[in-house]
Amino acid sequence: MTDDQDFAGQDLTGQDLSGPSSDGPSSDGVDRGRFAAGDLALFIDRKGRTYQHALADGGSFHSHLGELPHDKLIGEAVGGWYATNRGHVLLAIRPTLGDYVRLMPRGPQVIYAKDLGNIVAMADIFPGATVVEAGFGSGALTTALLRAVGPQGRVHSYEINPSVVPKALANVQSVIKDTSRLQVTVGDIFDGIAEAAVDRVILDLPEPWRAVDAAADALISGGILLSFLPTILQVQELTLTLNDDGRFARVETAETLLRGWNVTRRSVRPAHRMVAHSGFITTAVRCVPRYVAPRPADTEPADAESTEPAED
Ligand SMILES: C[S@@+](CC[C@H](N)C(=O)[O-])C[C@H]1O[C@@H](n2cnc3c(N)ncnc32)[C@H](O)[C@@H]1O
Numbered sequence: 001m002t003d004d005q006d007f008a009g010q011d012l013t014g015q016d017l018s019g020p021s022s023d024g025p026s027s028d029g030v031d032r033g034r035f036a037a038g039d040l041a042l043f044i045d046r047k048g049r050t051y052q053h054a055l056a057d058g059g060s061f062h063s064h065l066g067e068l069p070h071d072k073l074i075g076e077a078v079g080g081w082y083a084t085n086r087g088h089v090l091l092a093i094r095p096t097l098g099d100y101v102r103l104m105p106r107g108p109q110v111i112y113a114k115d116l117g118n119i120v121a122m123a124d125i126f127p128g129a130t131v132v133e134a135g136f137g138s139g140a141l142t143t144a145l146l147r148a149v150g151p152q153g154r155v156h157s158y159e160i161n162p163s164v165v166p167k168a169l170a171n172v173q174s175v176i177k178d179t180s181r182l183q184v185t186v187g188d189i190f191d192g193i194a195e196a197a198v199d200r201v202i203l204d205l206p207e208p209w210r211a212v213d214a215a216a217d218a219l220i221s222g223g224i225l226l227s228f229l230p231t232i233l234q235v236q237e238l239t240l241t242l243n244d245d246g247r248f249a250r251v252e253t254a255e256t257l258l259r260g261w262n263v264t265r266r267s268v269r270p271a272h273r274m275v276a277h278s279g280f281i282t283t284a285v286r287c288v289p290r291y292v293a294p295r296p297a298d299t300e301p302a303d304a305e306s307t308e309p310a311e312d
Contacts (some may be wrong), residue, residue, distance in 0.1 A: 002224040012242040020148065029089070035073045035092070035179070040174060041069075042095040042103075045088065051093055052103040065090070097175065098145070101140040104171050107164040110140035111204060111228060114258045120148045122283050123200050123226040124216065126154060132218060133187040133202040134158035139168030141204055141228075143175050146182055155182050156198075158189040193218040209241035216247040219286040227282045235280045246292075255280050276291055 002059035024066060025031045035055055045065060053061050059070040066086030073082060073092055074251050081089050093155040095103065098113025111119065119141065125131060127150035136142060145155045159165055165184060173179055185194070190210045193201070200223060201215040210229040225248065229235050235253050242248040256278075260271035 013221060023163045031262060032094075033078055034075055035078055037070075037074050038177075040100065041092045042094055042099055045090055050099065050103065051090075074138060082096040095146060100106050100175055101143075104140070104174070104248065105136070105167055106138055107167050108135070108137040108140045108161075110274045111144075112140075112275075112278065113258050114275065115228065116141065116144040118254075118256050118281060120144055122281055123150060123215065123224050125136065125200060128201040129153045130156075130195065131198070131200045131202060132156045132158070132193055132195055132198050133190075133204070133213075135160060135205050136165060136184055137204065138164070139171040141202065142168070142182065143172050145202065146172065146179070147174050148294060149181065151181070153181060153221040156195050157182065157184045158187055158193075159184060160186075160188050162186045171208065180309055189214065194281050201225045207237075209233075209238045212238070212241045212245055212248075216286060221288060223286045225284045225286065229282065230277075230279045232280060235282055238282055242282075242284045246289045247286060249290070250285045253281070253282045255282050 024033070037055055037057045039055050041055055041061075041205055043053065043054050043061065044171075047052075051061070051063060055070045057071070057074065059196065061068040061070065061084075063084075065088040066084030068082055068084045068090065073080075076082075079091070079093050082092055083089050096113070097116065100113055101116070104110075113217075125148040126147060127148070129149045130153065131145050131149055133142060133145060133155060134157065136157040142155060142157050146153075149155060159168070165186065169184065171184065189203075191203070192208075193211075193214045195218055197220050198296070199219045199220060201211075201216075201219055203211055203226070208229065212225075219225065224241070227238055229238065237249055239304075242251045257274070257276075259274045262269055262271055276305055
């Protein structure tokens with residue numbers, strides 16, 4: 001928003017700043033172009049500061065910029081401009097999942113949009129998939145997974161610390177109203193995975209190599225294991241365990257570097273700041289165990305001659 005779009009000090013009482021109306025309901029009958037009670041709104045002030053708020057009948061948004069009754073937004077345009085009682089104009093849009101995760105109440109360390117997108121893509125999470133994840137944490141990754149599996153899919157989340165579950169669940173439900181496709185198990189995933197014929201196992205916890213055996217048992221052949229880890233020594237331990245297990249192939253690790261750009265008429269340059277490191281994404285595909293012929297040295301005395309062909 002530019003300075004001339006801020007009307008601080010002017011009497012805007014009764015003025016409609018919400019702009020053009022939306023095009024009406026989508027094919028599913030929901031008018032996503034207008035706010036409804038229960039929706040999340042993201043307010044953006046003239047300095048670009050963001051405020052996330054759930055709209056409720058009779059509710060109100062309060063900040064140092066003044067008060068904005070929710071009833072002024074409910075039924076009105078998403079992407080409209082709304083004045084507080086102190087004459088400050090706020091742009092109101094829907095938060096993206098990335099916005100929501102950045103601003104939501106926190107428990108354990110969350111995964112941000114930069115990595116959420118690649119996790120969903122690199123684990124190839126698809127509509128209808130059955131996904132097991134651990135841990136539930138603050139619910140950020142779970143929300144992305146639930147969206148990706150869609151109405152026909154399921155997400156089973158293991159969380160060892162029961163105290164984080166209520167906040168994580170509330171976070172998920174702020175974005176996804178119907179969480180009937182989510183099952184949260186309070187327990188240690190290292191003790192085993194109860195679900196069978198699972199399409200994907202997603203691990204965001206400190207020692208994922210301890211879940212490799214259980215993941216291999218639970219995954220369908222061709223299923224994908226993905227782990228998100230902050231340090232490369234953890235990645236090495238996981239990679240060696242996956243390779244030693246014998247039921248995984250295509251074990252690969254990558255990280256995501258995301259750099260914003262500042263684009264104006266006078267200058268176009270990279271943003272001064274970026275998140276240099278968050279975590280490594282390791283993926284592996286559950287395969288039929290590969291037959292590895294015993295090496296002569298494994299089975300025969302050192303001086304014996306082997307008749308087995310050499311493995312590559
Ligand atoms: C980094 S947080 C997960 C954050 C989550 N992915 C998110 O985006 O909000 C790690 C979580 O794993 C849980 N955890 C650690 N070890 C576990 C285990 N063996 N089984 C289940 N959960 C575990 C922790 O209690 C913590 O809540």
